[in-house]
Amino acid sequence: MARKIVVTGGKGGVGKTTVCANLGIALAKRSHRVLLMDLDIGLNNLDVVLQVEDKVVFDFVDVVENRCRPSQAYIQDGEFPTLYVMPSCHLAKRQISADQVKKVIGRLEDNFDYILLDCPAGIDSGFRRAIACADEAIVVVTPHLSSVRDADKTVGELVGNVVVSVVVNRVRGDLVASGEMLSAFEVFSLLGQTALGVIPENDDVNCNARQSKNGAFDMLAENLQTGNCRIYDCVSPYRGIFGKLKRKLKRNV
Ligand SMILES: Nc1ncnc2c1ncn2[C@@H]1O[C@H](COP(=O)(O)OP(=O)(O)OP(=O)(O)O)[C@@H](O)[C@H]1O
Numbered sequence: 001m002a003r004k005i006v007v008t009g010g011k012g013g014v015g016k017t018t019v020c021a022n023l024g025i026a027l028a029k030r031s032h033r034v035l036l037m038d039l040d041i042g043l044n045n046l047d048v049v050l051q052v053e054d055k056v057v058f059d060f061v062d063v064v065e066n067r068c069r070p071s072q073a074y075i076q077d078g079e080f081p082t083l084y085v086m087p088s089c090h091l092a093k094r095q096i097s098a099d100q101v102k103k104v105i106g107r108l109e110d111n112f113d114y115i116l117l118d119c120p121a122g123i124d125s126g127f128r129r130a131i132a133c134a135d136e137a138i139v140v141v142t143p144h145l146s147s148v149r150d151a152d153k154t155v156g157e158l159v160g161n162v163v164v165s166v167v168v169n170r171v172r173g174d175l176v177a178s179g180e181m182l183s184a185f186e187v188f189s190l191l192g193q194t195a196l197g198v199i200p201e202n203d204d205v206n207c208n209a210r211q212s213k214n215g216a217f218d219m220l221a222e223n224l225q226t227g228n229c230r231i232y233d234c235v236s237p238y239r240g241i242f243g244k245l246k247r248k249l250k251r252n253v
């Protein structure tokens with residue numbers, strides 16, 4: 001039976017969809033069967049990030065409203081055959097209850113090792129619907145105070161309902177080394193939850209999940225699978241004399 005994990009974070013734009021897609025790829029690379037479900041209903045994103053948008057025939061809402069079977073709506077990835085995406089609908093928001101989502105997941109969970117649920121921003125009805133369907137939550141946060149504050153509120157909603165862990169995304173090692181950005185460890189300690197991983201700010205990630213050669217996501221997948229806590233080190237390349245030089249160069253780019 002699949003582990004059902006919601007990828008959430010409170011604040012919009014912190015990288016929930018990016019983490020969901022890249023973590024799915026990293027797990028599929030480890031031969032796990034992974035289903036990514038886009039629960040940001042009305043705003044399809046996952047199919048776009050994973051570049052399968054043109055293969056969408058049916059979507060999640062079609063499954064819920066019995067226009068097709070679940071297996072007709074999920075799309076197998078062209079590159080990683082154990083990775084599947086269930087797209088959200090492209091049209092306006094629909095009233096879908098947590099029970100309806102749970103029912104769909106219940107029909108699918110025996111076919112997968114992991115079901116990752118991409119959650120909408122905020123902590124209102126879309127968030128509640130998503131967390132009601134999961135056993136575990138990954139809270140994505142960036143090292144900015146506004147994001148940490150929203151993540152903290154999100155954690156408050158999650159604790160007691162699901163097992164919570166934290167991923168700090170968009171860490172800039174050069175700024176942490178110069179003391180201009182919170183370190184991932186400061187963020188973990190502010191949130192007081194299990195550290196699952198650190199993802200650096202990365203231009204590859206920005207352009208295309210599929211081309212990302214980001215070892216941080218492999219480490220994240222390993223931590224999720226094994227329960228280890230190996231943390232990607234974004235900062236040490238920017239320490240010492242050569243590090244200072246790199247920092248200067250980066251600042252001038
Ligand atoms: N580690 C990263 N490095 C560089 N860019 C990133 C990184 N993570 C995310 N981004 C970029 O940040 C933007 C927002 O990411 P994403 O859509 O994943 O956020 P989100 O939390 O899902 O947003 P929403 O709340 O709207 O659903 C995207 O342009 C994405 O490419």
Ligand SMILES: [Mg+2]
Nearest residue numbers: 016017040045
């Ligand atoms: Mg998103």
